[in-house]
Amino acid sequence: xxxxxxxxxxxxxxxxxxxxxxxxxxxxxxxxxxxxxxxxxxxxxxxxxxxxxxxxxxxxxxxxxxxxxxxxxxxxxxxxxxxxxxxxxxxxxxxxxxxxxxxxxxxxxxxx
Amino acid sequence: xxxxxxxxxxxxxxxxxxxxxxxxxxxxxxxxxxxxxxxxxxxxxxxxxxxxxxxxxxxxxxxxxxxxxxxxxxxxxxxxxxxxxxxxxxxxxxxxxxxxxxxxxxxxxxxxx
Numbered sequence: 001x002x003x004x005x006x007x008x009x010x011x012x013x014x015x016x017x018x019x020x021x022x023x024x025x026x027x028x029x030x031x032x033x034x035x036x037x038x039x040x041x042x043x044x045x046x047x048x049x050x051x052x053x054x055x056x057x058x059x060x061x062x063x064x065x066x067x068x069x070x071x072x073x074x075x076x077x078x079x080x081x082x083x084x085x086x087x088x089x090x091x092x093x094x095x096x097x098x099x100x101x102x103x104x105x106x107x108x109x110x111x112x
Numbered sequence: 113x114x115x116x117x118x119x120x121x122x123x124x125x126x127x128x129x130x131x132x133x134x135x136x137x138x139x140x141x142x143x144x145x146x147x148x149x150x151x152x153x154x155x156x157x158x159x160x161x162x163x164x165x166x167x168x169x170x171x172x173x174x175x176x177x178x179x180x181x182x183x184x185x186x187x188x189x190x191x192x193x194x195x196x197x198x199x200x201x202x203x204x205x206x207x208x209x210x211x212x213x214x215x216x217x218x219x220x221x222x223x224x225x
Contacts, residue, residue, distance in 0.1 A: 001171075009152070032212045043116075043202050043216030044155070089154060098143045098162075098208040099170075104154040 002027040004092050006103025013080050014111055021106045023090035024072040030092040033066060033073045034100065038087040047088075048075070080110045113138050116217035118203050124223045125193045133188040133220050135203030143206045144186040145170075145214065146178060148199040155202065161186055193224045 003026040013019050025033075031052040036044035050057045050064045050073065057064050061080075066073040077084055087107050093100040116137045125131060137144065142163045147155040157170030161180040175197060177189045186205075190197060200221050204214040 006154075034213060036214075036216075041219075043204075043218050044214075045216065046213045049213065093212055098206045098212045098214070099145075099157065099160055100212075100214060101157075102155040104152060 002030060002092055002094075002101040004090060004101045004103045006090050006106060008106060009104065010107045010109075012109045012111065015080060015082060017080055019077045019080050019084070019108055019110075021075045021088055021090070021108075022072060023074070023092075023103050024070075025092040025101075026071065027092070027094065028068075028071065029094045032093045032100075033064070034091050034093075035064060035075050036089045036091065036102075038089065038105075040086075044089055077108075080108075082110050082112050084108060085110045115139065116203055116205055116215050118201075118217035118220050120220060121218065122221050124225065125190075126225050127194060129193050130189070130191050131193065132190075133201055133203075133222075134185070135187065135217060136185045137203075137205040137215070138184065139205060139207070139215065140183070141205035141207045141215070142183070143208060144180065145204045145206075146176075146186070146188045147202045147204065148172065148197075149202060149219075150199050158188065158201075193222075195224045198222060198224045 034049035038044040063076045090103040091100040145160040146158040159178040164183045203217045206214045
């Protein structure tokens with residue numbers, strides 16, 4: 001089955017700095033790569049996603065890059081703000097009922 | 113739209129007791145999922161249902177059963193709870209034809225003593 005590894009497990013940055021979270025996946029058939037943000041006491045919520053036919057996608061301060069050959073994808077957050085503090089999960093899925101395999105999560109702390 | 117709702121929000125059980133976690137979605141999604149979340153271990157899939165009338169095991173199905181009651185509802189049952197099942201449980205739904213994004217409920221925090 002699919003295996004997704006996520007690094008780092010914790011990340012602390014100063015407000016205004018950039019944050020980068022990286023994931024690798026094992027199954028070359030995976031074609032959908034979402035990123036979820038989980039705030040304390042809540043369920044995860046999609047913040048950005050990318051499909052295997054695209055190399056990069058941007059939405060305001062958030063961007064995701066995908067390298068299919070190397071089987072890795074990354075989340076980039078620029079100009080971080082305290083409200084970006086949360087746990088971030090990457091995931092990979094193919095066509096099997098939309099099933100996703102999640103990374104173990106990254107706890108991002110943005111210090112004011 | 114309420115999205116994905118879960119009940120209860122919190123539950124404390126004694127070892128050996130049984131209970132059912134309820135989940136419902138109002139987005140007309142075909143696929144529904146149950147995950148457990150433990151510290152440092154991310155989200156692990158317990159069971160999923162690709163469509164009404166079908167269910168399949170995920171990564172960690174032992175000790176659990178599920179029922180896809182209709183298109184809206186997907187319940188998770190613990191027949192004989194064990195302390196190892198202490199966790200936060202999330203239900204999610206998705207529609208593959210609309211992209212694959214999963215919509216999560218608010219979670220159920222379960223403690224087994």
